[in-house]
Amino acid sequence: MKATAAPLDATLTVDASRRADGLATAGPRGRKPLTWKKRSTPWVYMAPAMFVLLLMTVAPAIFIFYSAFRNDKILGGVGKFVGLDNFITAVTNASVQHAFLITFGFVAVAVILEMILGFALALPLAAQTRANKVGAALMLLPFAVTPAVAAMVFKQLLNPNYGWLGYYLGVFGFPKGVDLLGDPTSAWIVLVILDMWQWTPFIALILMAGLQSLPGEPREAAMVDGATPWQMFRHITFPAMVPFIAIAAVLRTIQAFKTFDSFKILTGGGPGESTEIINLGIFRVGLQSFNVGLACALGVVFLIILSLLIPFMLRIIGRRADPEEM
Amino acid sequence: MIRSLDRVKRSRIVAGLGAALTVTLLATACTGGSSAPSAAAAKPAELRMLYTTDEANSAAVASLVPQFKEKFGIDLKIDNQPYDALQQKVFSEFASSSSYYDIVVVDTPWAPALVQNLEPLSQYLENGALNPDGPQSNVGDFIPKVFYDTAVYNVDSPIKRYPDPTAKPDASAIKNAGFDVYGMPVQSNVAVMAYRSDLFNDPAQKANFKAKYGKDLTVPKTWDDYAQVAEFFTQPDKKLYGTTVMAGVGDWATDDFKTLLASQGGDGTLADQNGKPTFDTPEGVQALDYYAKLAQSGHVPPGSTSADWGTTAESFGSGLTAMTINYHDLKLGDNVKGGTIGYAPVPIAKAAGPHFGTWMLSVNKNSKNKEWAYQAVSWLTAAEQQTTMTAKSLHPSRTSVFASIKSDNPLAPFYHTLGKSLAEGVGRARLTNYTELSHEVAVAVNKAATGASSPSDALKSASDKVSALLKSAGY
Numbered sequence: 001m002k003a004t005a006a007p008l009d010a011t012l013t014v015d016a017s018r019r020a021d022g023l024a025t026a027g028p029r030g031r032k033p034l035t036w037k038k039r040s041t042p043w044v045y046m047a048p049a050m051f052v053l054l055l056m057t058v059a060p061a062i063f064i065f066y067s068a069f070r071n072d073k074i075l076g077g078v079g080k081f082v083g084l085d086n087f088i089t090a091v092t093n094a095s096v097q098h099a100f101l102i103t104f105g106f107v108a109v110a111v112i113l114e115m116i117l118g119f120a121l122a123l124p125l126a127a128q129t130r131a132n133k134v135g136a137a138l139m140l141l142p143f144a145v146t147p148a149v150a151a152m153v154f155k156q157l158l159n160p161n162y163g164w165l166g167y168y169l170g171v172f173g174f175p176k177g178v179d180l181l182g183d184p185t186s187a188w189i190v191l192v193i194l195d196m197w198q199w200t201p202f203i204a205l206i207l208m209a210g211l212q213s214l215p216g217e218p219r220e221a222a223m224v225d226g227a228t229p230w231q232m233f234r235h236i237t238f239p240a241m242v243p244f245i246a247i248a249a250v251l252r253t254i255q256a257f258k259t260f261d262s263f264k265i266l267t268g269g270g271p272g273e274s275t276e277i278i279n280l281g282i283f284r285v286g287l288q289s290f291n292v293g294l295a296c297a298l299g300v301v302f303l304i305i306l307s308l309l310i311p312f313m314l315r316i317i318g319r320r321a322d323p324e325e326m
Numbered sequence: 327m328i329r330s331l332d333r334v335k336r337s338r339i340v341a342g343l344g345a346a347l348t349v350t351l352l353a354t355a356c357t358g359g360s361s362a363p364s365a366a367a368a369k370p371a372e373l374r375m376l377y378t379t380d381e382a383n384s385a386a387v388a389s390l391v392p393q394f395k396e397k398f399g400i401d402l403k404i405d406n407q408p409y410d411a412l413q414q415k416v417f418s419e420f421a422s423s424s425s426y427y428d429i430v431v432v433d434t435p436w437a438p439a440l441v442q443n444l445e446p447l448s449q450y451l452e453n454g455a456l457n458p459d460g461p462q463s464n465v466g467d468f469i470p471k472v473f474y475d476t477a478v479y480n481v482d483s484p485i486k487r488y489p490d491p492t493a494k495p496d497a498s499a500i501k502n503a504g505f506d507v508y509g510m511p512v513q514s515n516v517a518v519m520a521y522r523s524d525l526f527n528d529p530a531q532k533a534n535f536k537a538k539y540g541k542d543l544t545v546p547k548t549w550d551d552y553a554q555v556a557e558f559f560t561q562p563d564k565k566l567y568g569t570t571v572m573a574g575v576g577d578w579a580t581d582d583f584k585t586l587l588a589s590q591g592g593d594g595t596l597a598d599q600n601g602k603p604t605f606d607t608p609e610g611v612q613a614l615d616y617y618a619k620l621a622q623s624g625h626v627p628p629g630s631t632s633a634d635w636g637t638t639a640e641s642f643g644s645g646l647t648a649m650t651i652n653y654h655d656l657k658l659g660d661n662v663k664g665g666t667i668g669y670a671p672v673p674i675a676k677a678a679g680p681h682f683g684t685w686m687l688s689v690n691k692n693s694k695n696k697e698w699a700y701q702a703v704s705w706l707t708a709a710e711q712q713t714t715m716t717a718k719s720l721h722p723s724r725t726s727v728f729a730s731i732k733s734d735n736p737l738a739p740f741y742h743t744l745g746k747s748l749a750e751g752v753g754r755a756r757l758t759n760y761t762e763l764s765h766e767v768a769v770a771v772n773k774a775a776t777g778a779s780s781p782s783d784a785l786k787s788a789s790d791k792v793s794a795l796l797k798s799a800g801y
Contacts, residue, residue: 074421075443089798095791160628161565161646177562177628182776270575270632272773287414288761290439 068296075290086297096298099278100305106188106277107256110195115249117196118203119241125204126211136208139201147198151265154194155181158266184274187267191275194262199255203248210244211237250313257306278302365455367697372401375429375687375702376419378412382431382513382685386718390711397705400698409433416440425692428699432509434476434683435577438484439758445689446481446506450700451497463704465495467724468511469745475753476511476684476723480504485599485756485801509686510707511723515653516682516747517585518740521545522648523668525559534558545670549589549616552649552673556625559648568625569649570638571617573775578635579768581681582651585672586613588679588752596763597755597792601801605767606789612675614774614781621775631776655719655740669743671750682751684723716741723748759799766791 068086072079090096121139125132142150157163160177170176180186218236227235260279263269269276278298286295377384384406394402405427407415416430420443432440451462465473474491478500488505497507525531526543535543535558546552556568572578580596583605588594592609621630627641635652642650645662651672658665672680687703689696705711712722713730719737721744722728728745731738754760770788773779779787 074417075439161641162644166628179629179632182629182631184778267632268575270769270772271776272575272778273769284761284765288410289759290417291759291762 064296064299067292068300069293071293073290074292079293082293086293087301089294090297090301095273095276096278096281098273099276099281100302102275103257103277103279106192106195106259107253110192110199111249111253111256113192114196114200114203114252115245117200118248119207119245121200121204122207122211126208128212136205139204141201142198143202145198147259147261148265150194150198151262154190154262155266158190181267182271184271187271187275191262191266194266195256195259198262199252202255203252206248206251207241207244210241214240246314250310253313254306254310257302363450363453363456363697363700365453365697367695369398370400370428370695370698372403373428373695373699373702374426375402375404375431376412376415376427377404377406377431378433378685379406379408381409381433383715383718383720386715386720387512387706389718390706390714393711393714394702394705398698398701400702402702419690420692423692425690425694427690428693428695429703430688430690431512432686432688434685435754435760435764437476437479437508437686438756438760440688441479441481441484441508443691444508445691445693445696445700446508447510447689447700447703448497448501448506450689450697450704451507456697456701457704459705459708462497463510463707464709464724465497465507467709467726468495469514469723469725469728469748470495471751472511472514472682472684472723472748475682475751476514476686477507477509478505479508479756481506481508484758485601487599487756509688510703511684512687512707512720514682514684514721514723514744514748516721516744516751517581517651517653517672517680518743518747519545519649519651519670519672520642520656521650521668521670522645522665524664524666525648526668531559545668546649546673547670549586549673549675553616553620553623553625556620556649557623560625562624565646567627567641567647569620570633570641570647570651571621571626571630571775572633572635572638573617573621573630573772574632574634574637575765575768575772576634577764577768578633579771579775580764583613583617583767583771584681584752584754585651585679586617586675588681589613589672589674589677591676594679594681594752595755596767597757597796599756601757601796601799603763603789603792603796606785610785611782614771614785617771618774618777618781622777631772654721655737667739669740671743671747678750679752680747680750682748682753757796757799757801759795762795762799763792766795 069081069083070079071082071085125135125139157165158180160166160179165180166177169178178186180190214237218240219232222232222236258279259277260283263275263277263280264283267275269280282295282298282302285291285298377387384404388404391402391404394400412431413433413436416432416436417440419427419430420440430444432444437444450456451465454461457463470492473495474488478488478495480486486505488500488503493499500507526545532543535541535555538558539554543555543558544551546555552569559566559568572582584594584596587596587605587610590609590613592607592613593604596605597603620626627633627646629637633641638647638650639652639654639656641647642652642656642658643662644659645665650656655669656667658667671678687706689699689703693699707723709724709726709730712720712724712727716722716727716731716735716737722741725745728741731741735741755763757763766788770779770784774781774784
């Protein structure tokens with residue numbers, strides 16, 4: 001890699017210096033350097049989209065940061081700058097701390113389980129047979145279902161009086177009428193299972209695509225050398241898959257932090273406050289009580305934590321993804 | 327030269343912007359203020375109303391649209407939104423000072439925060455030309471407690487309540503007391519008890535009850551009787567339970583607790599007019615203790631500690647329970663052969679105080695058609711229209727409408743109970759952040775119901791949290 005990188009760098013340096021000197025005669029491969037007008041054309045085409053993007057993302061972000069330092073009322077009245085008050089409330093309130101803690105716990109458990117199960121599903125499905133193609137298509141169904149609808153269906157299935165789950169548990173000798181959502185532990189298990197049902201196929205499909213793109217030669221060589229299936233998985237397949245695992249883990253982690261519907265519909269944060277993840281809290285504070293300053297502060301704290309977490313995760317997994325560090 | 331030209335252009339732009347701003351502000355002042363209403367206001371082609379869905383019987387109001395067009399020659403366009411979306415829509419409409427909707431439906435817990443954005447109606451009520459169907463749109467006909475709890479506010483201090491909530495409503499008296507009218511009650515919800523009258527009238531059940539408890543089986547009037555009857559009917563092997571509780575985390579759990587607290591003689595509003603919580607009291611502990619015991623008794627269906635008002639209606643409707651407490655009339659499913667429903671006020675301990683809360687139709691302060699919007703609100707909530715809407719199960723808010731319901735009306739027993747209960751109802755504390763209070767109380771109720779916390783500990787914890795929330799909100 002390093003041997004090819006050097007000439008490329010050199011070419012770029014030469015190009016840059018030529019432009020700086022005004023020697024816009026010909027490029028290294030005989031192409032004429034672009035004029036300013038031509039260089040700016042793509043920017044002109046992109047400008048409307050970038051403007052919309054700025055308007056839709058950067059402007060609200062700035063407003064959220066601004067509001068987080070104020071106690072403005074949504075329906076008028078005089079708001080004022082309150083410094084770090086909202087942030088102090090956000091980080092010192094015991095309920096908020098609990099909400100952050102369980103959010104991270106949920107994401108960690110759900111993502112780890114989904115990664116393991118997703119990999120386990122991807123391995124057999126990677127072989128391009130007709131049955132596997134049907135299997136892969138079926139796997140699309142759970143994450144094609146709207147999360148709110150999935151949660152509503154789960155709620156009906158879990159109904160201790162009429163739900164299928166209670167009925168079949170009874171058939172197999174388990175106690176009848178168990179209210180799984182009425183106990184913190186079982187409510188958490190249900191929430192994680194729903195998340196796994198919905199999102200494991202997403203992981204499996206990413207990893208399946210990764211497995212299908214791996215070169216076959218190293219495995220063939222290992223087979224010739226008499227490697228066992230476990231040795232091939234441990235020393236060839238898994239290391240080659242690490243970049244795909246990293247992508248799947250990061251995407252799913254980001255997505256898992258945004259989970260809302262299933263908690264809102266299945267438990268509403270209960271029993272007690274045991275499943276009140278931070279997104280439910282922000283919804284309640286911001287969109288039901290309209291305490292905009294505190295909701296924005298909660299959002300900013302959440303954003304900061306995530307901003308620190310994702311690069312950290314990428315560094316850990318990314319280092320593993322570098323073949324020279326394996 | 328270029329700089330000076332720029333300066334000239336810039337000053338012109340600034341002047342132009344200033345003029346535009348002035349015009350906009352003046353226009354806003356003209357449309358957003360509370361100038362005297364006139365019967366001669368230009369008639370719009372259309373009035374827009376933001377309304378809810380099933381929570382306030384949208385079908386009933388929608389059924390009047392053709393008659394409205396016939397009466398006023400104006401199209402009434404109704405936008406319906408489910409509860410959460412409606413709340414966000416209502417608040418965002420007012421936050422942006424939008425004039426799009428002329429009429430907005432307001433639920434009681436939102437009113438203290440919204441009142442400054444609602445058009446005060448006393449000046450309209452006192453304008454004879456705007457009230458062809460009766461002086462002051464017959465506000466004296468509204469059930470006093472409902473009217474004062476729903477629509478009468480002091481805009482400078484929304485936490486305050488009208489001093490005499492039993493007085494016959496009168497716009498002038500309300501104004502003289504420093505209050506005003508901010509809407510017309512349209513759908514009055516109150517906790518009522520529904521019971522399976524076929525079971526209560528069954529001779530075999532009556533005999534069994536007498537043999538077991540030594541007294542007649544009657545519809546319970548006290549909470550002790552209620553628990554006993556619930557125990558009697560509970561037969562899990564036959565998929566029958568005595569009653570329901572709505573102990574899932576949500577406003578419904580708070581409402582259940584409110585009713586019990588008021589019936590124990592406590593302050594069912596949950597906070598006083600000084601912004602102090604009033605539920606961590608001996609009456610509160612008694613109320614929650616009773617509720618927790620009922621929830622854990624096995625006499626309510628499994629899943630009651632995560633149930634809401636929809637779940638309990640479903641449980642009763644499917645024949646799973648013999649009694650329930652809810653806010654509307656109920657129906658039994660086809661599977662409940664021979665089942666009939668009776669209604670009665672919720673039981674009491676020391677006093678009556680069922681939880682109530684009413685939706686009102688209010689005029690948007692920013693509307694450009696306020697006179698016509700007022701007339702529409704007045705017409706939609708008039709006795710004649712409310713009577714018509716009872717065919718679609720609307721919950722009336724006028725005394726005369728309840729009195730006019732005849733015994734051959736299939737919902738007569740429900741309406742009789744509804745009217746009686748509304749006259750005794752207890753509303754919510756008037757706080758701009760009532761939702762937060764309600765959440766903390768609901769968590770406490772749920773914790774006590776699941777046995778995760780003792781009633782006294784749960785209430786103490788909730789009261790501390792509510793005190794902090796109220797303090798941070800400026801109370």
